[in-house]
Amino acid sequence: MKSYKHLFSRALAAAPGRIHFAAHSHHLWPDASYEGHMQAWDDAAALADRKWDKIFGEVIPRAQAHIAAELKLPDPRTLAFASSTHEFLSRIFATRWPDRPMDVLTSDGEFHSFRRQAARWEERGVMRQRKVACEPFDTFTERFLAAAREKTPDIIFLSHVMFRSGLRFDGAEEIAKHAAPDGTWVVLDLYHSFMAMPCDFSKIAGRVFLLGGGYKYAMAGENAAYLHAPPGFGPRPLQTGWFADFGAMEAKQGEVAYGADGSRFFGATYDPTGLYRFNAVQTMLTNEGLDTPAISARLDVLRAMMADAIAAGEAGARLRKAELLQPNANGPQARFLSLRHPDAVQWKAALTAANVITDARDDILRIGFGLYQDQADVPAFCAAAKRALSGA
Numbered sequence: 001m002k003s004y005k006h007l008f009s010r011a012l013a014a015a016p017g018r019i020h021f022a023a024h025s026h027h028l029w030p031d032a033s034y035e036g037h038m039q040a041w042d043d044a045a046a047l048a049d050r051k052w053d054k055i056f057g058e059v060i061p062r063a064q065a066h067i068a069a070e071l072k073l074p075d076p077r078t079l080a081f082a083s084s085t086h087e088f089l090s091r092i093f094a095t096r097w098p099d100r101p102m103d104v105l106t107s108d109g110e111f112h113s114f115r116r117q118a119a120r121w122e123e124r125g126v127m128r129q130r131k132v133a134c135e136p137f138d139t140f141t142e143r144f145l146a147a148a149r150e151k152t153p154d155i156i157f158l159s160h161v162m163f164r165s166g167l168r169f170d171g172a173e174e175i176a177k178h179a180a181p182d183g184t185w186v187v188l189d190l191y192h193s194f195m196a197m198p199c200d201f202s203k204i205a206g207r208v209f210l211l212g213g214g215y216k217y218a219m220a221g222e223n224a225a226y227l228h229a230p231p232g233f234g235p236r237p238l239q240t241g242w243f244a245d246f247g248a249m250e251a252k253q254g255e256v257a258y259g260a261d262g263s264r265f266f267g268a269t270y271d272p273t274g275l276y277r278f279n280a281v282q283t284m285l286t287n288e289g290l291d292t293p294a295i296s297a298r299l300d301v302l303r304a305m306m307a308d309a310i311a312a313g314e315a316g317a318r319l320r321k322a323e324l325l326q327p328n329a330n331g332p333q334a335r336f337l338s339l340r341h342p343d344a345v346q347w348k349a350a351l352t353a354a355n356v357i358t359d360a361r362d363d364i365l366r367i368g369f370g371l372y373q374d375q376a377d378v379p380a381f382c383a384a385a386k387r388a389l390s391g392a
Helices: 005-014 031-071 085-096 112-124 137-150 172-176 242-248 273-288 292-311 317-321 344-353 377-388
Strands: 079-082 102-107 127-132 155-159 185-189 208-213 225-228 336-340 359-361 364-368
Touching: 005 031, 031 079, 031 225, 031 273, 079 085, 085 112, 085 155, 085 185, 085 208, 085 225, 102 112, 102 137, 112 127, 127 137, 137 172, 172 185, 172 208, 292 317, 292 336, 292 377, 344 359, 344 364, 344 377
Parallel strands: 102 127, 102 155, 155 185, 185 208
Antiparallel strands: 079 225, 208 225, 336 364, 359 364
16 A cells, blocks of 8 residues: 655654544645645735735636536536635525524434534524434435425435444435425535545536535645535525625625625635645645545555454454444445444543544544555554553
């Protein structure tokens, strides 16, 4: 297996004793992202006020093209950018809100960005959630589709891959049939599938909102969140910023105008450095001949090695006692292993103290995989985990 550690020399040298298996949580940044970051500073210094001409004229179109190619979207111009997906979440819901409590179909496995906000809206009495349980895993897709048929919701919000278990929803094309500009809106959160597994949304791009970002598997860090907005859905977002009509900045201000493409969901001024990093990383991958299928195939090997090693007790008796969740019987898999045990948070703390980086969500310990790892890192993790957890 070829090593790609040289692409991450800065991050690895910054903490040489660290054993990092949390790419699904905070991916180490490759050296290319440093160059992109510095380019953003250089452009700001050289261009000053005119930097936005380059950002809207070059940086954003490049990022749109990369994401559209990754997701197989027919038109890159349907993509907008923001500092986080939460900003888009708020904008979508504010625009769709009816004159009554909103009915939302979702799951009990959503990430905190949606879970917390939806819970607060529900506390206020302006939303009612119908949550489909993720477990049993093998019937989740069928049960979710049945819930959508049972009652027409205002919005369907669902993760393509669940952040705790790695469960994959396989009914995107079927759920898209419920979508209509003046009816149900469907929003898929792609944060744990974007650049983590091959994705083709070409058949549903005209009907479904897609959310994602560069923080994890795209290796670009913060401030690189994106939204694909299907044509005709929300032509005039209620919560809006001046970037949504950037071209009219110097014109006489009258009606609240919007771009006709995905730019209608833009907000206002934000730090574009994340997009510089994203574009630089994409160039790096092209130069290395790497794409998502190739990276996924490589990391599938490491994930299987780790699962076998833990089951064999090589990472210690404690991890061996945990339940390894295997939510998807076949097809693309999440880029992390989920181990369920009541002591998951305690284990994570003990591992962190030993400079072995994982993460925990409630009773789930997650062990993630990135391009900067190779086969030798698996036994290194196991040996370190066995020592760290011997007294946990």
